Amino acid sequence: MATRRAPFATGSNPLKILITGAKGLVGRALVDHCSASGDEVFGYDHAALDIADARAVEAEITARRPDAVINCAAWTDVDGCETNPEKAEQVNALGPENLGTVAARSGASVLHFSTDYVFDGRATSPIPEWFATTGSVPHAAASAATMPNASGNVLVTAMASAAGSSSASS
Numbered sequence: 001m002a003t004r005r006a007p008f009a010t011g012s013n014p015l016k017i018l019i020t021g022a023k024g025l026v027g028r029a030l031v032d033h034c035s036a037s038g039d040e041v042f043g044y045d046h047a048a049l050d051i052a053d054a055r056a057v058e059a060e061i062t063a064r065r066p067d068a069v070i071n072c073a074a075w076t077d078v079d080g081c082e083t084n085p086e087k088a089e090q091v092n093a094l095g096p097e098n099l100g101t102v103a104a105r106s107g108a109s110v111l112h113f114s115t116d117y118v119f120d121g122r123a124t125s126p127i128p129e130w131f132a133t134t135g136s137v138p139h140a141a142a143s144a145a146t147m148p149n150a151s152g153n154v155l156v157t158a159m160a161s162a163a164g165s166s167s168a169s170s
């Protein structure tokens, strides 16, 4: 049986990584990075896997049995999320929940990107991991949703920008 690498640890053993939202800005970069690092990458764009579709998520994770799932899929149209909070909830809250639920059952770790919109932008110093979210935009609220994962192998990180540093994780 293949040895599984510790969640998100660096090392010489290649990981099987399932990346959602693979044609987005972050998704494309991670597909390239993980592939170049020697990991076995299963990249799913929106057409290939809708994370709001619980059955599809179940089918693909069960079939691929990845060591880690990296969720780069999101509805990032902040104005659209404000006018259509139901869709925002489906994609940005239930989608990650679907991934977390199935990943927990299969023993996969999950990396989920949140957004700096979970904060109100008034902080004057670096925000610690335990800081309560303060954003009011539906996209942000949905993106901050908790993902269930019985194994506890879930990392949620909020990025300020793709080129910048992480501002918080929980």
Ligand SMILES: NC(=O)c1ccc[n+]([C@@H]2O[C@H](COP(=O)([O-])OP(=O)(O)OC[C@H]3O[C@@H](n4cnc5c(N)ncnc54)[C@H](OP(=O)(O)O)[C@@H]3O)[C@@H](O)[C@H]2O)c1
Pocket: 020, 021, 022, 023, 024, 025, 026, 027, 045, 046, 047, 049, 050, 051, 052, 071, 072, 073, 074, 075, 076, 091, 095, 113, 114, 115, 116, 143, 158, 159, 160, 161, 162, 163
């Ligand atoms: N880029 C940044 O600087 C930045 C900063 C902070 C946080 N983040 C977070 O990082 C994550 C990725 O951001 P990004 O910049 O890469 O966004 P992006 O370029 O808009 O990519 C998001 C991808 O998700 C796909 N998608 C939308 N709904 C989906 C669904 N239901 N199922 C599967 N895929 C779906 C989109 O495909 P379609 O376009 O075909 O719908 C798109 O390819 C987001 O959670 C975002 O909030 C990014």
